[in-house]
Amino acid sequence: MTAKSDNLDDEIMCECSGTTRGKIQSLYKQGLDIDAISSWTGTLSGCGGCEWDIAQFLKELTEHEKA
Ligand code: FES
Numbered sequence: 001m002t003a004k005s006d007n008l009d010d011e012i013m014c015e016c017s018g019t020t021r022g023k024i025q026s027l028y029k030q031g032l033d034i035d036a037i038s039s040w041t042g043t044l045s046g047c048g049g050c051e052w053d054i055a056q057f058l059k060e061l062t063e064h065e066k067a
Helices: 004-009 019-028 033-042 050-066
Strands: 012-014
Touching: 004 019, 012 019, 012 050, 019 033, 019 050, 033 050
Parallel strands: none
Antiparallel strands: none
């Protein structure tokens, strides 16, 4: 049985590059910003449709760190 958090980690946030939420979170924790994550994974380099979701997710991670 898979925990719910694992399912979220496997959720694709950028369909164009197939980048998962877990991958973005992992790179963010390694200190990469949105531009570096984009370069590394190809996120945001396709249709751009994921831009708002990813910006929002990174904002949540940043706020979570500050809390
Ligand atoms: S869904 Fe991310 S660039 Fe298209």
